[in-house]
Amino acid sequence: NAGVTQTPKFRILKIGQSMTLQCAQDMNHNYMYWYRQDPGMGLKLIYYSVGAGITDKGEVPNGYNVSRSTTEDFPLRLELAAPSQTSVYFCASSHLRDVSYEQYFGPGTRLTVT
C-alpha cells in the first residue's frame, strides 16, 4: 500500500492564481481530512469528508473548496490564492479501530503565495 499520497510536494503561486492540491489513499478509508500547519501553531482542519459525495467545513475553510467523487481521492482547490494561504498542507485519512480513529498522514505540500 502507498498509504496517503499528496502532490505536489512544493509549489509557489502568485497572488490570485488557482491550484488544486491532490490527495489519494489506497486503504479504502471513508474518512479524509485536509489540515494546514502554520509555524508555531497547531494544525487546523480545513475540510473533511466522511465518504464519497459528502464533505463538510472545518475550522478554516475560507478560500478553499473540496470535492470527493471517489473513496480514494480528496482534492483541495484554492481559487484565488492569497499570502495568508502560505502554509504546509497535510491530507489525512482515518478508519475506526477500537474506540477511535487511527490516523494516516500524507507527506505534505509546502505552498508559498507571493
Place this chain on the structure above:
Amino acid sequence: KNEVEQSPQNLTAQEGEFITINCSYSVGISALHWLQQHPGGGIVSLFMLSSGKKKHGRLIATINIQEKHSSLHITASHPRDSAVYICATTRGSTLGRLYFGRGTQLTVWP
C-alpha cells in the same frame, strides 16, 4: 485558549536522558493521539490511547482520563528522537477529526 495544551514547547536533552512531554485537554475525548513530525515534515502516528498505558520500544504513553492529562515518555533518548511531538484528541461525535496541540520541539544532543 487552545483546548489541547502541551508542555514544554521546546525541550533539549542529552543523549540517554529520560524525556517527558505533557498534554492536557479540556473537552471529553474518545482517544488521545501522540504524533511525531520529523524535519522534512512527515507526520506519523505513534500512539492512540483511550485509557491506561501503551509502550512501543523506548516510547511510553500514559493517559489519566479523570485528570484529562497524558504524558509521552522517551527512555534512553537518542539524537534520532529529535522531532516535533504533537498531542491531539478525537471526540466520538466528530468522526475522527483531530484537535491538535501546538507541538513540542525535542532536540537530543549526542
